[in-house]
Amino acid sequence: MHESSRRTRGKVRWSKLYSFSCLRPHTSDPDSAQELIGQPGFSRVVFCNEPQLHKRKPYKYTSNSVSTKKYTAVTFLPKALFEQFRRVANLYFLLTAALSITSLAPVKPLTLIGPLVFVVGISMLKEAVEDWYRFLQDLNVNNRTVKARAENGLFVDKLWREISVGDVVKVKKDEYFSSDLLLLSSSYEDGVCYVETMNLDGETSLKIKRSLEATLHLNEDAKFSVFKATTRCEDPNPSLYTFVGNLEFESKIYPLSPTQILLRDSKLRNTDYVYGAVIFSGHDTKVVRNSTMSPSKRSRLEKKMDKVIYLLFSMLLLISLVTSIGSSVVIKSDMSQWWYLSLEDSDPLFDPSNPSKSGFLQFIRALILYGYLIPISLYVSIEIVKMLQARFINKDKKMYDEATCKSVQARTSNLNEELGQVEIILSDKTGTLTCNQMEFRKCSIAGFSYGGNINEVDIAASKRMNTDSEAYRSSIDQSDTTSQSLEMSEFSVVDIIAQQAILRGHENADNSNARNSRLSDVRKESVIKGFNFRDDRLMNNQWIYRSDFFYMTMFFRVMALCHTGIPVEDGQTDKLKYEAESPEEVAFLIASQEFGFQFFQRTQSLMTLKELDPSSGKQVKREYKLLNLLEFSSSRKRMSVIVRDEDGKIYLLCKGADSIIFDRLADNGGAYLESTTSHLSNYAEDGFRTLAFAYRALELAEYEQWNSIFTQAKTTVGPEREELLEHATEMIEKELILLGVVAVEDKLQKGVLECIDKLAQAGIKIWLLTGDKKETAINIGFSCSLLRQDMKQFHVCLSKETESKKPAEVAHRHWHIQITRLVKKHTGKTTLAIGDGANDVGMIQEADIGVGISGMEGMQAVMASNFSLPQFRFLERLLIVHGHWCYKRISKMVLYSVYKNIAFGLTLFYYEILTNFSGDSLYDDWYMVVFNVFLTSMPVISLGVFEQDVSSDVCLQFPSLYRQGLRNIIFSWSRVVGWILNGIVAASVIFLANVYIFSAAAFRQEGHVADITQFGAIMYTCIIWTVNCQIALIITHFTWIQHLFIWGSVLLWYIFALAYGALPPDYSQRGFNILTESIGAAPLYWVATFLVTIAALLPYFTHIAVQSLLSPMDDHIIREMKHGKKDVTENQMWLREQRNSQRSTQVGFSARVDARIRSFKEGLSLKRISIYNKSATNTPFYKSWTSSPLFS
């Protein structure tokens, strides 16, 4: 332990490095803050090391156990019930259930209460199970252990939940803090420690915390035996970045700042141990106070479903009204003559003397009776289905990230179908699209560009042109070699680079390992992290043989010296790793190391390099005295160092944005300006971030004169300081000599490019929200292929609020929320926000769907999100495959449920007409109970879980299918109305056919006529067959599960009827022996069922037959293509159609390739006009070319 701590101490203290000064927390005004203590809001008193004092009031604070449970055993029932009956439909069913106990009910109370109890019970069971898992997770967290000081002075393991305020705890390396602690001392002598706050704010960088000088010595267990101190501080609050308090220790008062506070859920790093006193525990801790639940969101489809339910409610009201009016008319006009009803005995429901009152009572009864129009089981089946869908999403092996061993998680299952309707993606940049890691890719030194000059777009474009022309050639049977050579020569005249691209494209495809020095193979991962550069002219120290090696040397020196980084020993190799303020600098340092300029030591004023001496070819150690460092700032856009080498020469080495450097060149300094500029624009189009390097040799006298001005400016106190400094730097950073430019790639996450390409083809608009400067944002736009050179760019920037003094991250978060809100409001489209850090939490919560990246350890974004992905690239499959499927599944489910309930519910209404609106139900009470709950629910669930219009591969091949969801064509109002009509048609066909078939005459050879019960059972059979066959017509993807559920449901009806009929008549009543004795034995029953089922389905079947003939849907055509094995037999065509379907998009990699092909073609046709004369245009080849798909 001593060994390791000494090693750590040997390293540079980060805190002492000036460049990290900005990381120190700024307490707005420490003195005024101290005055607040003791005031309301700042009343907390903590007796450190005296936890026993916190056992009683008024110092009894909340315990350290944390609970995220929603319910307790006592509150579960009332709370969960309340949640359930907030739904309008459930409330309606509750009302009908309550009314069913009264005499008004048309059916037995059980008929109405049973399904309601079932449905609500299942939902509540789900709630209970979920809460149980929350409880288990809490238990897990609360039972973690930490070393805490016990009464006897020893530090023993204590459970987190047992920790109380005032306890002194000892936290070891890589452990989490159990509560908010006051840092007393650490394993380092100066009392610093490093913490990782990823769980809090998603930032990966280590933060430094520092104890008070006064408590430094408390760094051993034994020393706490006499330790006593009192902390007075602010009350619990959610602000992570502030803390106001003081420590009374040994009768002195020391102010405390956030630097001394270790927050719960952050992790101790690079420090062996720390001692801390618990200040806030459990629910008082800042992280718990700050914890952001993902707000409950409802999908668009579900909101629309509510409207559909309202539509059904209005239908319900309408037919109830018809029934009520009809009833009162009948009662008033002639019912009194119906002696067999014996109406003299006043029955309020049939009172001829008061028909309007009877009508009203009938209205209420009808509302209850026709309740079958409202699909009671829909909500619960949707919940089950979504849970299963979420399970499938989570289990998708293709969305499993092996690197982090994490898979996609649907954290809320109620937004699955919303994934199929996303129109705008708001994406965070760093950590989401990019890895926050820079790669050195290209450079231009003294007018020569190194690192390859062909990019992947060229390669893809040439590949495609070749396949197109090959396909075309083979299709017109003109595969003679002459045309090929002619074609190749034609390409060759276009442009030397294009030709290279085409040839290389071939080579690249055939042999990716071909030794090809100038072509940087983009697909291959670089061996050295941060360095993806291959050029034999520079690598392996070959640069020393070049004529311009002086420039090279200076160039590499700028790279190795002009930065704020520090080297970190790697241990294994002699190569070093680097830590620096920005990842760009790390990339430069790694690159310069690769080029033979290893920066290996830094002290306050000395930088040491191991340089390759061009003349000897050996490594020599050179020391550079760092005279001044002119820091980088966003307004200066440049950074310089002034160094003195061992020979006493003074150099100003400068790097900065190209425009800034170019403006400050000396008259003779821009010798390579023209070629450098052209390289710059190439780099920029590829999305690389560029920086220009320059230097200036200084005379000693000039330097000293300037230095005195500079020093004076630095020591000035007051508002004019900034201006003076600015002026001083301007004086020295001029007359520079340009060395060259470098291009670094902000490395995109794996698969981001392809993912964005697919999403763009799917019609999704991608908005990049970033706090970066404009140039960086544009670079990323280019490198993600969101931008092309030939596009018009719109930049929307928001000026910063000057009055607000919020910390940067808060402002950032604030803006994200505002933009998300703005986008949502003005476009009215479904938005998805994706991000990884705490700064994205606002936008994740605000957007319709929030997605958090879970690849890193930061949990804030994930906690606030609805879906968590380990990698951005999984968004492609999540949206285009699962989103599309879930959207279609849920839409079809809802539409079908509406249909089936109308088909059933309307027959009840039709029968009312035949009973003179008396409110009698046609079906046995039990038939009504089982209809929604058992006999028709399973096929719906199988539809919702397993339905696929096309397979996942085809979804990905034709991302445009996703647009069905964007345009919401599956759940459009016309479709809703269509399905309602279909339901009405089915109900009418079933009812009328049965009435005519079973009226009057005998239905059996034995001469029996059908009574109500038999009539109802026959009609019910027809309905069961019809609705189950209807779902079979909807399903496009059958596995044995669907078959089992559909035909099983039909079979279940017969089994149910048999079982019910076998019960003694006391229970089965009218249904006694119905199947065995009466209807089952009648051939007419079976013949009629067959007729009615087919006749009721015929309109729908005709409709889809006509539709598939005249205007088939996209998925239908694709299924036909797939069915006809076209993807196999006509592979070229399949590919081409795939591409055609993609053509309409304008962003993405494919679009860039298209644009490149267009520009090739333009070049081609220009050349052709100049080369071929009129006679040449008559050759068959020319004709074939002009009519080839390339020119279409």
Add this chain to the structure above:
Amino acid sequence: MEATDRVILAFQKGIQSDPNIQSLLNKNFPACKPILTPRWVVSTFMLIAIVFIPIGIACLIGSRDVVEVVERYETECIPVLNRTNTVQFIQSDADKTCNISMTIPKRMKQPIYVYYQLDNFYQNHRRYVKSRSDEQLKSASKENDTSACKPEDIANGRGAIVPCGLIAWSLFNDTYSFSRQNQSLTVNKKGIAWKSDKQKRFGKNVFPKNFQGGGLVGGATLNESIPLNEQEDLMVWMRTAALPTFRKLYGKIEVDLEEKEVINVTLMNYYNTYSFNGKKKLVLSTTSWIGGRNDFLGIAYLTVGMISFALSMGFTIVYFVKPRRLGDPYLLIMEQRSWIALKMFVEFF
């Protein structure tokens, strides 16, 4: 943390190695994806036609095999003088004997079922349907179980009415006696009720009691010495009809009737359908496998079959005249759509 995720987390652990779930996710799960190709459409319609038309013909033949004689008598059986006030007549004590004759159009093989048919009689009316006590009908001990039977539940001061309720109270009481050539035809009134009614639903120890004794007399009276499970007319009547026009089995004639034979019916026209303008009909009918005479089923089958045939032909023609290549990718509507350029939004400050 949102609710479902933990459940899902837990599921995940459990199902990580579940081969069934994995095979469901992967494509190797056997699945059938039917596609509605024109060939399928045409053959489906054709198949429906091929199956439906023969069934329709069979049903029609079955229905035409049935010989049915219907005689409407509610007006005829009122003396001409009383026809202006039929209700008063039917409620009076006047002699209601009435003779009608029926001509047999075609030879009728036994058994010939005798039905009475009522019209505009709402046996399915809720108030009527509910007015019965199955418990009381079944066992003598539940005699007082008459709560559902109001107002025909209790005879004034004499206890419960058995069978109670409006249905029983309004029992049909017209009677028919048949004769041909002055030779009477026996009508077998046994075996007209459902077996389950006789065995399980109407008790053999339950005897009518106080029936029609609750003030107003509704319909027929019952012989108090015969247990309910032998009162087949009651059992038939209490199987309430679903529709306002219904037939009820009256009895069976178990001899063949010859063509052109004239059957004389002496009927007692007691039942009051005149209050609500209900028709009364006497029906003699044989049966076939589809039951009584009902052409609707056959016609419906033939109609659906014909329509399917026509659709099948129509689709064939359309398919030949204006064929659509299967899986023709140029139809993909997504291609026609040019979507607005997707824009990147750069926000910075």
